[in-house]
Amino acid sequence: MKAAHYSPIQKKWIEANQKQFYSMARKYIDIEISKAKKPKPIIKDDGLTPFERMNKRRALLIERATKSEKEFYELMDLLNVSYEKQYPIRLKGFLYFADAYLPDLCLVVEIDGRYHNTEKQRKMDDFRTRNLQKNGYIVQRFRNEQVHDRIFIFETLC
Numbered sequence: 001m002k003a004a005h006y007s008p009i010q011k012k013w014i015e016a017n018q019k020q021f022y023s024m025a026r027k028y029i030d031i032e033i034s035k036a037k038k039p040k041p042i043i044k045d046d047g048l049t050p051f052e053r054m055n056k057r058r059a060l061l062i063e064r065a066t067k068s069e070k071e072f073y074e075l076m077d078l079l080n081v082s083y084e085k086q087y088p089i090r091l092k093g094f095l096y097f098a099d100a101y102l103p104d105l106c107l108v109v110e111i112d113g114r115y116h117n118t119e120k121q122r123k124m125d126d127f128r129t130r131n132l133q134k135n136g137y138i139v140q141r142f143r144n145e146q147v148h149d150r151i152f153i154f155e156t157l158c
Helices: 007-037 050-063 067-078 119-134 148-158
Strands: 084-091 093-102 105-113 138-143
Touching: 007 050, 050 084, 050 093, 067 093, 067 105, 067 148, 084 119, 093 119, 119 138, 138 148
Parallel strands: 105 138
Antiparallel strands: 084 093, 093 105
């Protein structure tokens, strides 16, 4: 694309209108930002230590477990497998909550619902998986539909 050549009068007009345009745009953006609903944090900062806050978040995640997560936990209980629900793992500044962690196998189990079908979430999941694997964890992902097939889960984990 060729650079535009403007006369001195055109340049002055553009400069004057740019300032006005940017001023109006800034006001519009400020208004839109003030109207935007701010997301409510899952846990408010109520003076808890990071460890207490992490445990509170973990308890909340366990309480809000999906049907598939609950079904997976039931299967682990039936098989008498030692596991942790919503196990916190801190790696290089990131805090992950694994849906389930089997310490005897150093195995992280992730149960992926529809939310994980988006391109953005897949990239985040891949990053998380690579980061966990680099640090010695084995990562196994199951889709919600797979969790309902208990034989498949049993064969995959054994």
